[in-house]
Amino acid sequence: MQSDTALELTAVSKTYGTVKALDQVSLAIQSSQFVGLLGQNGAGKTTLFQLLTGLFNGDSGQIWVCGHDIRHHPIAALSSIGVVFQQPTLDLDLTVQGNLKFHCLLHGLSRSEAEQRISSELERFEMQAVRYLPVRSLSGGNQRKVELIRSLLHRPRLLLMDEATVGLDPESRKALVNHVIALCKERDLAVLWSTHIVEEIQQADRVVVLDRGKVLADSSPGELLAKEPLCGSSLSDAFLHLINLNKTVGVVHERAC
Ligand SMILES: Nc1ncnc2c1ncn2[C@@H]1O[C@H](COP(=O)(O)OP(=O)(O)OP(=O)(O)O)[C@@H](O)[C@H]1O
Numbered sequence: 001m002q003s004d005t006a007l008e009l010t011a012v013s014k015t016y017g018t019v020k021a022l023d024q025v026s027l028a029i030q031s032s033q034f035v036g037l038l039g040q041n042g043a044g045k046t047t048l049f050q051l052l053t054g055l056f057n058g059d060s061g062q063i064w065v066c067g068h069d070i071r072h073h074p075i076a077a078l079s080s081i082g083v084v085f086q087q088p089t090l091d092l093d094l095t096v097q098g099n100l101k102f103h104c105l106l107h108g109l110s111r112s113e114a115e116q117r118i119s120s121e122l123e124r125f126e127m128q129a130v131r132y133l134p135v136r137s138l139s140g141g142n143q144r145k146v147e148l149i150r151s152l153l154h155r156p157r158l159l160l161m162d163e164a165t166v167g168l169d170p171e172s173r174k175a176l177v178n179h180v181i182a183l184c185k186e187r188d189l190a191v192l193w194s195t196h197i198v199e200e201i202q203q204a205d206r207v208v209v210l211d212r213g214k215v216l217a218d219s220s221p222g223e224l225l226a227k228e229p230l231c232g233s234s235l236s237d238a239f240l241h242l243i244n245l246n247k248t249v250g251v252v253h254e255r256a257c
């Protein structure tokens with residue numbers, strides 16, 4: 001594994017009953033790379049995030065975060081990860097400060113370090129004005145930003161964002177994507193950004209297309225669009241083409257069986 005590899009997965013599979021949520025998924029992300037994980041509903045994105053965050057183990061395969069095998073060294077692996085889950089996880093009755101401080105203390109920061117990091121991250125996102133407000137009183141977009149800020153406080157090397165823009169208007173969505181792309185380059189962060197909205201990953205270094213648990217493509221948007229028969233199509237059309245092709249393969253396979 002290269003020393004700047006923040007995440008590496010080899011042949012990871014996870015099955016629920018007869019559903020193959022993840023089927024031999026392999027991928028790697030280096031520092032400073034923004035990788036879009038593109039997949040429709042049920043593609044397996046959240047299942048992958050649950051495995052990456054150590055919530056449960058896959059049936060097979062291996063996952064390393066910054067060189068730590070998550071199955072055998074979960075504490076070391078998890079300390080390098082910042083995560084924004086698909087479902088909001090802030091305490092709405094606590095203030096922004098309360099939510100952020102609790103996270104810092106959980107990660108072993110002293111009170112003074114916590115105060116300093118909270119101040120600087122809020123400043124970075126121009127959110128100082130909401131510091132002592134209850135989270136409940138913030139707009140959906142600002143609540144998502146607080147989740148992003150929280151995920152950065154312990155200085156992770158790998159940032160996992162699972163459909164972090166759900167419920168945001170197009171302008172807030174774009175702003176959040178741009179914030180994360182800027183952070184990725186400034187702090188050498190590796191980012192895995194899951195979405196089913198193609199516009200969000202237009203600027204990604206790489207796009208991983210996931211469908212019914214399988215990786216159908218893993219390349220830069222430019223390389224993906226240079227391949228036959230995707231030549232000349234938009235990223236959105238290319239995505240739909242790959243997914244439709246996979247459906248056809250599935251039908252042929254079922255018939256053959
Ligand atoms: N706990 C579970 N028990 C049974 N099946 C599950 C469970 N979690 C996920 N699945 C199934 O695994 C597949 C992948 O689901 P997953 O939630 O990972 O997809 P997703 O790409 O995150 O979808 P979405 O875009 O809707 O969030 C789906 O077929 C889903 O029904």
Ligand SMILES: [Mg+2]
Pocket residue numbers: 045046047086163
């Ligand atoms: Mg999901």
